[in-house]
């Protein structure tokens with residue numbers, strides 16, 4: 001599905017306050033909990049969402065992720081992060097702050 | 099690295115994810131579509147204590163459950179609701195209150211908020227006062243359910259709770275769908291669930307009078323889509339064409355004993371809130387067994403888990419991983435055998451029963467039979483009255499016709515089809 005929301009590098013995002021983002025021991029993963037629903041996140045998804053606190057721009061968050069994952073190809077990471085954030089926005093998990 | 103869009107769904111890995119606590123079947127309202135047992139009054143004496151509920155909450159959490167729903171009946175009738183919500187929140191549950199709103203006050207809502215309540219689902223009937231009170235089965239001079247609900251909806255939003263407005267869609271409130279959505283938008287509701295009435299118990303008794311036609315449903319669907327386009331993603335509307343009209347059954351409970359567990363007011367552990375209609379099964383209680391034993395070892399939870407139990411056409415069908423053969427309670431209520439394919443499926447040899455029910459509801463429009471409101475001690479009267487109903491007349495003709503073909507045919511909780519959403523696989 002083509003994303004209906006475009007995510008730009010200078011934007012800042014927060015997790016939609018309706019969602020509760022936390023570590024869940026029994027799933028050995030981070031989860032998003034919301035009214036009557038659960039989303040289990042894998043490590044990378046969780047790493048990206050962890051930066052959605054409204055402090056960092058998408059661009060700054062990419063810097064951190066490059067460092068955290070010891071990846072060298074910044075361009076590839078940028079593309080992936082933007083794509084994931086767009087999908088997250090489509091699903092209502094995150095919101096832009098302005 | 100990222101593969102946004104590839105879906106990965108959680109199945110709980112054999113653990114229960116969602117637990118519903120039916121704290122009581124008592125209720126100040128008398129909804130004509132209520133899915134509670136017809137003999138709801140008989141459960142009042144044996145209701146579990148706060149200490150018993152807490153033990154269940156602890157055990158469910160220890161088994162890995164993450165979502166807990168406090169429901170009923172009307173859960174706010176229990177004075178210990180705040181205590182139970184507080185406990186569940188403390189040990190890591192995402193807490194959901196499923197309420198009619200009657201019994202809630204601004205003060206109680208504040209206490210619940212402080213106790214960690216995360217979300218409130220408010221049962222709602224209509225934006226038309228008369229229709230709303232008729233469906234809630236109340237005399238508005240004595241209890242104006244509609245006005246109380248509207249007032250409490252505003253309090254809920256004022257306190258910042260995420261809110262689901264649950265509206266079981268019937269012939270009576272379907273024409274108001276566009277206005278109901280507008281009202282929800284004004285209230286600032288995040289989720290609207292236009293719920294398909296599941297025809298069990300009171301809803302089954304009133305089925306002929308409640309069931310909308312395909313044309314009405316398609317009109318409502320178009321209105322919902324138009325509304326979605328206008329409001330965008332600030333409101334999520336759940337609306338699907340009901341199983342009776344869809345040709346495929348609902349993926350009931352995401353599969354029997356797969357992720358969901360309901361505890362009735364007396365402590366019986368149920369794979370779904372309607373399961374007790376399966377009279378051949380026994381439903382042992384959390385009073386006598388550990389939750390883990392009930393989930394893992396009890397025959398009741400094992401009987402329809404997975405797909406070993408399936409008969410044809412499900413057994414060799416490539417859609418069985420999607421709908422799990424549908425609803426066991428509906429299979430029993432409509433075909434007389436809980437092991438059968440859900441007759442909502444067009445591949446079911448009993449699918450004509452569902453088609454007949456649709457026809458019967460059409461015929462009943464002419465008859466203008468009254469709606470029966472949920473009332474205590476009415477099981478006997480209902481059984482007598484239902485013999486005369488259009489539904490049964492059609493159904494008994496049906497029973498004969500099926501018997502002639504050699505197979506036997508005697509004569510339906512809302513399904514948590516949205517309990518789990520798909521996760522994002524990011525590799």
Ligand SMILES: C[S@@+](CC[C@H](N)C(=O)[O-])C[C@H]1O[C@@H](n2cnc3c(N)ncnc32)[C@H](O)[C@@H]1O
Pocket residue numbers: 125131132133134169170171172173196197198199219220221222264265266293294295296297298301511512
């Ligand atoms: C049984 S009620 C119990 C909680 C509370 N008394 C209430 O009405 O919200 C749980 C939810 O199921 C919905 N409901 C009741 N009967 C139903 C039925 N036959 N089919 C589908 N949903 C139903 C109600 O609107 C409510 O949102």
Ligand code: SF4
Pocket residue numbers: 125126127128129131132133134170171172198221472
């Ligand atoms: S659906 Fe209506 S009658 Fe049934 S428990 Fe909820 S409020 Fe009470």
Ligand code: SF4
Pocket residue numbers: 346347411412413415416417418419421422423424439440443444445446
């Ligand atoms: S035959 Fe059974 S498994 Fe196949 S679509 Fe129908 S209900 Fe589902």
